[in-house]
Amino acid sequence: MATTRRHDVKDLSLAPEGVRRIRWADRQMPVLTAIRERFAAEQPLNGYRVSACLHVTTETANLMRTLKAGGADVVLCASNPLSTQDDVAAALVDEFDISVFAIKGEDNDTYYQHIEAAVDHKPQLTMDDGADVIGVLHSMRREQLGDIIAGMEETTTGVIRLKAMEADGALAFPVIAVNEARTKHLFDNRYGTGQSTIDGIIRATNVLFAGKRFVVAGYGWTGRGVALRARGMGAHVIVTEVDPMRALEALMDGYEVMPISEAARVGDIFCTATGDKHVIDAQHIESMKDGAILCNTGHFNVEINIPALRSLAAETREARHFVEEFTLADGRRLYLLAEGRLVNISAAEGHPAIVMDMSFANQALATEYAVQHAASLEHKVYPVPTEIDEEIARLKLETMGVSIDRLTAEQAKYLASWDEGT
Ligand SMILES: NC(=O)c1ccc[n+]([C@@H]2O[C@H](COP(=O)([O-])OP(=O)(O)OC[C@H]3O[C@@H](n4cnc5c(N)ncnc54)[C@H](O)[C@@H]3O)[C@@H](O)[C@H]2O)c1
Numbered sequence: 001m002a003t004t005r006r007h008d009v010k011d012l013s014l015a016p017e018g019v020r021r022i023r024w025a026d027r028q029m030p031v032l033t034a035i036r037e038r039f040a041a042e043q044p045l046n047g048y049r050v051s052a053c054l055h056v057t058t059e060t061a062n063l064m065r066t067l068k069a070g071g072a073d074v075v076l077c078a079s080n081p082l083s084t085q086d087d088v089a090a091a092l093v094d095e096f097d098i099s100v101f102a103i104k105g106e107d108n109d110t111y112y113q114h115i116e117a118a119v120d121h122k123p124q125l126t127m128d129d130g131a132d133v134i135g136v137l138h139s140m141r142r143e144q145l146g147d148i149i150a151g152m153e154e155t156t157t158g159v160i161r162l163k164a165m166e167a168d169g170a171l172a173f174p175v176i177a178v179n180e181a182r183t184k185h186l187f188d189n190r191y192g193t194g195q196s197t198i199d200g201i202i203r204a205t206n207v208l209f210a211g212k213r214f215v216v217a218g219y220g221w222t223g224r225g226v227a228l229r230a231r232g233m234g235a236h237v238i239v240t241e242v243d244p245m246r247a248l249e250a251l252m253d254g255y256e257v258m259p260i261s262e263a264a265r266v267g268d269i270f271c272t273a274t275g276d277k278h279v280i281d282a283q284h285i286e287s288m289k290d291g292a293i294l295c296n297t298g299h300f301n302v303e304i305n306i307p308a309l310r311s312l313a314a315e316t317r318e319a320r321h322f323v324e325e326f327t328l329a330d331g332r333r334l335y336l337l338a339e340g341r342l343v344n345i346s347a348a349e350g351h352p353a354i355v356m357d358m359s360f361a362n363q364a365l366a367t368e369y370a371v372q373h374a375a376s377l378e379h380k381v382y383p384v385p386t387e388i389d390e391e392i393a394r395l396k397l398e399t400m401g402v403s404i405d406r407l408t409a410e411q412a413k414y415l416a417s418w419d420e421g422t
Pocket residue numbers: 155156157158185188189193217218219220221222223240241242243246273274275276279297298299300342343344345351
């Protein structure tokens with residue numbers, strides 16, 4: 001179909017493949033599908049302009065379709081220069097009549113031009129994965145801040161940035177931290193990132209995990225998932241941490257725990273998952289073995305000190321698609337995957353749809369909640385209401401054909417009492 005929608009995508013002729021893949025993902029997203037059907041009937045977002053900045057994947061496409069079905073006027077841009085699936089971007093414009101500004105591999109200037117194009121939509125609601133739209137609104141488009149009812153934030157790093165803004169009194173509208181929903185981070189960050197990160201590393205390198213020393217920096221929700229899946233592939237997993245509680249947990253989960261300065265000397269594959277900066281720094285790079293592979297699955301490409309890696313290298317070349325080889329002065333070669341950006345979504349397809357079903361059900365229902373409760377929300381970061389979170393868990397189990405027990409009246413009374421000890 002010929003589109004009149006504003007857009008900047010790679011090639012509209014890719015749309016048919018994008019449509020096939022979006023529909024494939026949709027089959028794994030029954031909770032979101034049910035919400036879409038209800039939204040179509042009830043129109044809870046009727047007339048609201050939404051600017052979304054998310055990874056442009058098949059799952060995101062189904063979220064955009066859901067918001068549109070609910071009556072919203074939606075524009076989408078990429079939340080990472082490397083994560084866009086060009087066929088999906090084309091399909092959204094051509095088949096689903098949604099404006100998209102995203103091209104895989106876009107340079108930094110284009111990336112920000114695309115965010116500005118999304119902000120030109122004059123949103124009343126924002127949806128971020130890393131707080132970039134909110135960042136642009138607060139820095140360059142302050143005159144639009146008054147139009148915004150609320151924002152939604154998808155990831156840990158975005159929530160950290162927004163809580164810092166709230167603490168400084170700088171946040172100009174309410175934000176719902178979708179990442180904080182248990183049906184988001186317990187599953188998306190852990191199992192989604194766990195599987196897709198391994199997938200990204202393997203697609204980029206075709207390396208065998210069995211017998212390798214695999215270093216995971218950070219044992220949060222994502223790090224736990226990556227460590228678990230790497231162990232499942234036969235790797236010897238080493239965890240580095242700065243938080244004693246998390247380090248202890250990693251140790252008792254059966255992993256080796258040590259500082260990055262020690263892990264750097266023995267690791268074959270390194271994966272950062274911290275949301276922190278320069279976790280792998282120049283001195284660590286200097287002590288790595290010939291052939292070491294470095295990648296990141298945290299939100300920004302700052303976890304590995306890439307400028308230091310470049311300055312230590314005598315020579316660089318592309319060894320494979322998504323693999324850059326750095327030859328150091330003494331001849332050792334190190335391999336950086338996907339420019340140090342989220343490897344799971346740059347070199348693979350990101351989280352499987354069955355997991356994103358829950359994350360994006362949270363996004364859709366949090367958006368509806370924000371519209372319904374706009375008058376009572378302050379300029380703060382709010383969690384997703386527990387009722388929404390629990391309802392998504394219930395629906396997910398139901399769509400998976402799993403039923404669970406219910407408390408009997410006697411059990412409910414027993415659990416609520418303080419004097420019924422035996
Ligand atoms: N790749 C993806 O698709 C994906 C999905 C979800 C989240 N994320 C991103 O992954 C990052 C981590 O998210 P999370 O939910 O696991 O966060 P988290 O807060 O649960 O865990 C981060 C962990 O890193 C540790 N850490 C911080 N600095 C460190 C350092 N210098 N060395 C070692 N450990 C350090 C912290 O102590 C913490 O335990 C964030 O940037 C988040 O936005 C990526």
